[in-house]
Amino acid sequence: MRFAWWSTVLASLLRAPTWWSLLCVVPIAGACGSSRSPSDDGDAGTGGTSSHGGDVAGGGAGGQAGAGRGGSPAGTGGFVACPGSDPTSVSSAGCRSTADCSFGTCVWSEPVYTCGPVGFASPQCTTDASCGDGKICELAPYQSCGNVAQCFARCTAGSCDNGQVCNSDTGHCDYVPCGSAWPCAADETCLPSVTTVSDPHGCAPALCELYGGTYACPSGTACSMSYSDQHGCQSLCSVNGCSPNYVCEADESCQPKKCKADADCDCGVCASGTCKNTFGFCSYGSGGTSG
Secondary structure: OOOHHHHHHHHHHHHHHHHHHHHHHOOOOOOOOEEEEEEOOOOOOOOOOOOOOOOOOOOOOOOOOOOOOOOOOOOOOOOEOOOOOOOOOOOOOOOOOOOOOOOOOEEOOOOEEEEOOOOOOOOOOOOOOOOOOEEEEHHHHOOOOOOEEEEEOOOOOOOOOEEEEEOOOOOOOEOOOOOOOOOOOEEEEEEEOOOOOOOOOEEEEEHHHHOOOOOOOOOOEEOOOOOOOOOEEEHHHHHHHHOOOOOEEOOOOEEEOOOOHHHHHOOEEOOEEEEOOOOEEEEEEOEEEEE
């Protein structure tokens, strides 16, 4: 009689879902489901489940995503974008050398075509007389082809650009020569005879002492016969530093950093022994690229 009474009580308790489901809340290993701690390799934890087959809120924790060097995108060999570069350029189409291209060459900038694919525009004239109708022959911008000889009407008073005057004898607009009528900038000197370095008015960059001039190079630069700007002044990398992936050499110049692997570079990738800010792309030589 006593045994039958306990059997009845035990059967009632086991059939009560509320009491039995408490085991799913108690942290007993394997009671209802399993949960894994976040792993370093990026695997996600497995969510726990109730004895009734439903998911338990707050079950197994999701694993942390694995990360390459510097959080590099997967499949890019540890690529870390350099400041100012475009991270979206990272793709399977990127190349480190021409060997990575099925055909074409690996480049980091496309060739510039100044006049379409042929790179040439036929001039309309060679002299004023070849124009006829009293017109003049002058070089002027033509589409994307640079300056091309074209025929124009003769100039008139007020038709020339600022800094020019109309020559009534030739019909051309002449530049006002440097001097009192056209003073040069503070960092320029009037050298109308040196047409290779002067602008149409005759103004040329002033030079520092090594070039026979009196121009004073600003702080952080020095008058130099190499790696200099238009004034003859060279930026001193020991003072100003170098951009990422460049190193300061003994001659105060910044030169590309040599490498054997991506880890040798400040950022970007190692390509053919030199650090680059990003992957190159396969160029087919006519403006097209792979990808």
